Amino acid sequence: MDVKGIFDHIVQATNMDPIAVTVWLILTTLFIWLNKEFKEQYRISQDKTTKINDSSLLHYSKILKSYYTNKHSNNNTAEFFSFVYESLPYMDVALMQEVLKDLEDICMSEEEKLNTIGKKVLNEVKNIKEENKKWKHLKLPYDLVFYVKNKLKPIFYPIIMSITTVYIGTYFMLILFNSDDTDLNALKLSAIIIMFFLIIGILELMLTNKLKWISIPIIIINIGSIITLLLQTSIEWVSLTFIFLVFLLSLVFLFTLGTKVKKVKKKKFFYS
Known part of the structure; x- marks a missing residue:
């Protein structure tokens, strides 16, 4: 059966005007394409966040290793500060500003800077790890609602966005x-x-x-x-x-x- 035959069969089965069937086919195709695109963009965004967190943890681990090595001896603080500067692009904006402020503070000694920055980086690692594990210890009912929402978001977010886009686009076209x-x-x-x-x-x-x-x-x-x-x-x-x-x-x-x-x-x- 050719395309025209399939189209005529749809017109007969739906008992609709050919133009209306064409519009619905276009809208259905647009919905499927938008759903695929939104789903892919959401996946890319999630993967990017995970990759950033993994890279941050890798750099933070070097800082913490040097921090605990030099915490009592201060034998190689240059290595610590080197790791800190290398990790700046991977830090949260707020943390990066705080660390830069500490590094540029001429009133602080190297030992004070090492302890202050080391503790801040340690807290940041704890925050990232807690963010990854926060759904493992649910407190009903508040946490459960957000847990379910986050689990269902990858499924329903692309669908809702696609339906909203098609609806607004169709309404806009009818007005215009x-x-x-x-x-x-x-x-x-x-x-x-x-x-x-x-x-x-x-x-x-x-x-x-x-x-x-x-x-x-x-x-x-x-x-x-x-x-x-x-x-x-x-x-x-x-x-x-x-x-x-x-x-x-x-x-x-x-x-x-x-x-x-x-x-x-x-x-x-x-x-x-």
Whole structure:
């Protein structure tokens, strides 16, 4: 049976209009794809957290080993501080700030710094280990609720996010495309596609930490111009041209002023 035959069979079985069946098939396909993507992103996020904790514990173990070795003798404090500096990128932001403050404190002796930092790192290791084991000792009913929630989250989080996205997207489309003007609907559809790829690009820049603070107002203007375009009730070329120019200029400013791009890399790219 070919695709058309399967489609006709679905239309007959559901007793629905072919257009309605097409819409439902698109929504179902979108739901399945979104569910897969959300599930994968959640898994990656969890794996990243676990990997960060494992790396942190590995570096903290070196600090603690040197800490207890030098606690009473202070024979090799240079090794201890070397391990501390190597571990800074793996520390929690709050802990890193505290450790840096201790390292830069000229009023503290090396022995005081060793003891203070060693104890803080030890407490951080205890916190990480307690976080991993906290569900092994449940106190009913409060802890049990959160235990069940965390166990079910990997299953229901992608489904809930997918349903919410499809529902909001469908509702948004029904509101937007209530006009009989084909050109206006085509223009709005193009704007939605542009906004979709723009949001993906912005999220990618955010996840890779390539956005500057100055990019926030630029992004607001950029997305705001597209939303303004979507709210148009008729095609007026003067206003559309102005909105397009605002969008284009904000896009140029976003990628020239709002992103962290090293000039050295650019030169290497162009002259290689």
